[in-house]
Amino acid sequence: MDTPLREPTFLILTALAGAPLHGYGLIREVAALSDGRVTLRPGTLYGALDRLVDAGLVDVDREEVVDGRLRRYYCLSPVGDATLAAETERLRRNVEAATARLRERAHAARPATPRAAGGLA
Amino acid sequence: MDTPLREPTFLILTALAGAPLHGYGLIREVAALSDGRVTLRPGTLYGALDRLVDAGLVDVDREEVVDGRLRRYYCLSPVGDATLAAETERLRRNVEAATARLRERAHAARPATPRAAGGLA
DNA sequence: CTTCTATGTGTCGGCCACCGTAATACCTTC
DNA sequence: GAAGGTATTACGGTGGCCGACACATAGAAG
Numbered sequence: 565m566d567t568p569l570r571e572p573t574f575l576i577l578t579a580l581a582g583a584p585l586h587g588y589g590l591i592r593e594v595a596a597l598s599d600g601r602v603t604l605r606p607g608t609l610y611g612a613l614d615r616l617v618d619a620g621l622v623d624v625d626r627e628e629v630v631d632g633r634l635r636r637y638y639c640l641s642p643v644g645d646a647t648l649a650a651e652t653e654r655l656r657r658n659v660e661a662a663t664a665r666l667r668e669r670a671h672a673a674r675p676a677t678p679r680a681a682g683g684l685a
Numbered sequence: 686m687d688t689p690l691r692e693p694t695f696l697i698l699t700a701l702a703g704a705p706l707h708g709y710g711l712i713r714e715v716a717a718l719s720d721g722r723v724t725l726r727p728g729t730l731y732g733a734l735d736r737l738v739d740a741g742l743v744d745v746d747r748e749e750v751v752d753g754r755l756r757r758y759y760c761l762s763p764v765g766d767a768t769l770a771a772e773t774e775r776l777r778r779n780v781e782a783a784t785a786r787l788r789e790r791a792h793a794a795r796p797a798t799p800r801a802a803g804g805l806a
Numbered sequence: 807c808t809t810c811t812a813t814g815t816g817t818c819g820g821c822c823a824c825c826g827t828a829a830t831a832c833c834t835t836c
Numbered sequence: 837g838a839a840g841g842t843a844t845t846a847c848g849g850t851g852g853c854c855g856a857c858a859c860a861t862a863g864a865a866g
Contacts, residue, residue, distance in 0.1 A: 567853090568692045570823065574779060581786040588843050597782045601775070608824055610845070615823080631832060633843060645790065652783045654722070655776050658695060661718045662773045665702040669766065688824090691852065709814050729853055731816060736852080752861060754814065 569651050573612050575602055577621065577640060577648045584625040584639035587613065613638060621647055690772050693729050698742065698761060698769045705746040705760035708734070734759060742768055 569577070572594075579585060579593040591604045616622035621644030625637040640648070690698070693715075700706060700714040712725045737743035742765030746758040761769070 567823085570691070571689045571779070572824070574783070578779070578783040578786055581783065581790055586843080591843095598778075605825060605827085606844075607826070607846085611824075631842090633832060635843070645787070648783060649787055652780055652787065655780050656784075658692070658699070658719075659773055659776050659780060662695070662699040662702065662769060663777075665699055666766070666770055666773065669702055669761075688851085693853070707814080708816090712814095726854060726856090727814090727816070728818085728855070732852075732854095751814090754860070756814075 568654065569647075571602065572604060572608050573616070574648075574651060574655075576604075576609070576612055576616070577644055577651075580622060580638060580640040581645065581648060584637045586635045586637045590638075616644070620644075689775065690768075692723065693725060694733050694737070695769075695772060695776075696723055697725075697730070697733055697737070698765055698772075701743060701759060701761040702766065702769060705758045707756045707758045711759075737765065741765075 575594045575598060576590060579590055579597060582593070585593055587606075587609055590609060594602055594604050613622065617624065617638070621641055622638050623641045625639035628635045628637070696715045696719060697711060700711055700718060703714070706714055708727075708730055711730060715723055715725050734743065738745065738759070742762055743759050744762045746760035748758070749756045
């Protein structure tokens with residue numbers, strides 16, 4: 565799990581950082597906090613949950629039985645909390661680096677600054 | 686290529702947003718802008734470059750021959766520029782969502798702020 | 807001279823997270 | 837009783853990344 569988190573996994577941890585949720589609730593919460601851009605598939609969700617529990621980033625909070633069906637709630641472990649914080653910091657640095665370069669690029673492409681703009685032709 | 690970019694690919698585009706670079710220069714540039722956390726392997730680098738050129742996000746800028754060996758420079762295409770900008774925005778939203786939830790969490794765990802901290806119990 | 811390290815590009819096999827889909831099961835609504 | 841939302845589980849496929857290797861040149865170290 566030292567691999568950088570992919571987006572679905574990152575969003576699962578982010579959703580669980582707010583409150584314990586069960587699988588189907590996670591699908592809706594992730595859709596909500598990504599403005600509908602990310603829709604978790606069952607294969608992604610439960611596969612990720614198994615991995616995260618196995619890695620100790622997520623714990624099983626409790627299990628309820630509603631209408632004869634099992635409903636398992638997951639919550640973020642302290643390790644998961646720290647991992648999410650570290651991962652967020654890493655992403656923040658990447659975003660800042662990319663933003664800085666894109667900004668320089670916009671300046672170079674738009675010679676609105678009169679100084680030394682049109683070198684050639 | 687509608688899959689969200691993984692970290693190595695994202696950093697390659699970010700590096701190319703600064704200036705055209707050849708393969709080995711990319712390895713060093715990515716290492717620099719990630720503070721040494723990401724070291725591109727040849728398999729990752731050239732595989733990614735082939736994909737990016739094929740997808741139209743990266744163009745071959747020019748080819749030089751130094752000491753009898755080919756040195757190929759790559760640069761970011763307009764499509765790659767737009768993709769990197771969109772990807773950066775997506776990451777920024779994810780970072781903000783995670784940061785907000787982590788902050789709420791820290792407040793809940795540490796009721797050090799006397800005002801309206803412990804709502805329950 | 808040989809060996810090691812750095813520069814530099816390229817290929818191949820394998821892993822694993824994610825995806826797509828279907829199956830299962832209960833309840834409510836039409 | 838067919839349809840649709842809730843909820844979990846299982847399985848095969850795809851694709852990006854990694855690890856290791858191959859090849860070539862040049863300078864430093866032994």
